[in-house]
Amino acid sequence: MSTQLVRELPAVRPYAGTRARAISLLGPLTVAAGVIWAIVQPYRLTLLHPHGQGFWWLAIEPPLLVVFAGIVFAVFVARPLVADLEADAAA
Amino acid sequence: MQPPSEMVHWLFGMGLLWLGLLKLAEAIVGREVWERRPWRAYLWPGLAFGLGILMWPVMTFFTNSAIHMVAHGAWAQALMAMGAAELGLAKGKLKSRWWRLATPIGIAVSGAAFLVHEQNGWFFARSAFLHHLVGWTLLGAALFPLALVFRPRSIVLKAAFAVSVIALSVMLFSDRDLAPVFGHLSPLAGPPHR
Numbered sequence: 001m002s003t004q005l006v007r008e009l010p011a012v013r014p015y016a017g018t019r020a021r022a023i024s025l026l027g028p029l030t031v032a033a034g035v036i037w038a039i040v041q042p043y044r045l046t047l048l049h050p051h052g053q054g055f056w057w058l059a060i061e062p063p064l065l066v067v068f069a070g071i072v073f074a075v076f077v078a079r080p081l082v083a084d085l086e087a088d089a090a091a
Numbered sequence: 092m093q094p095p096s097e098m099v100h101w102l103f104g105m106g107l108l109w110l111g112l113l114k115l116a117e118a119i120v121g122r123e124v125w126e127r128r129p130w131r132a133y134l135w136p137g138l139a140f141g142l143g144i145l146m147w148p149v150m151t152f153f154t155n156s157a158i159h160m161v162a163h164g165a166w167a168q169a170l171m172a173m174g175a176a177e178l179g180l181a182k183g184k185l186k187s188r189w190w191r192l193a194t195p196i197g198i199a200v201s202g203a204a205f206l207v208h209e210q211n212g213w214f215f216a217r218s219a220f221l222h223h224l225v226g227w228t229l230l231g232a233a234l235f236p237l238a239l240v241f242r243p244r245s246i247v248l249k250a251a252f253a254v255s256v257i258a259l260s261v262m263l264f265s266d267r268d269l270a271p272v273f274g275h276l277s278p279l280a281g282p283p284h285r
Contacts, residue, residue, distance in 0.1 A: 022119050026112055056094040062264055065105040073112045077134070084127045085120060 020085045027074025034066030093152055097218070097268045104263030106142050110135060111257035118249035132181040139197075140174025143167050162208035166201055173197025188240060195237035202229030214275035217267050225262050228255065 038045055045064070046057045113135045117125045126132045146167035154160050176193030179185035205226030211219040235252035242248060269281055 019119050023116055060098045062101045069105050069108045084124050088124055
């Protein structure tokens, strides 16, 4: 049924699919891994104690590289992929 | 101005983490959905090709020995050939499924390069241990894309390949230039640093 006041909800809700949920979790899980690593080994983040550190030790922070990888994946890959999965399920 | 070699491993670890996440996502959604946006089909081959290009400066600047240079050079070529073959397949210019053999061969050459250019034993230091571990893991991981040549739709093989690539990135992130491994550090390696 579809009127001006009432319309049917799509059968598949956003993020309802298991695959969409798995995809949308990959980025945050990667970010969480980087954050947990930074908490467990804070000395890996030389930005927290920058005195006397050279350029490379300040530029390359391994836990932040993991966080960065997770954010880039979540924003540029996972988001459009979930949209495609939802479009696929709705079709 | 040259970064310590452990940082090069970390940067490549990030690249492998991306590769692993891309392969895992592709395994989860399936090829049809993955290729719904044409640019997505080029992500993994393009990244593999880019990692091959980035291996050239590693070959140029990290010349600890002749075997290092030869291993890194062969590795750069293998990664670029693998990426180029996958790009050709994604574009549709290459049709034969046998081009997919470039991936297992490229990964196996990468594993051999890791093993060949590590001249110390497993427990010499953490970097030596990880070079052996990464080398053998790469050789083992090459079996998944090899099997995928014959069973291209297998979700289990795709997921196993993706997980092995993510495991390799964890190994690269664990690398340190001078650190003990399981309490072992050869006195010949020098004093450890964090």
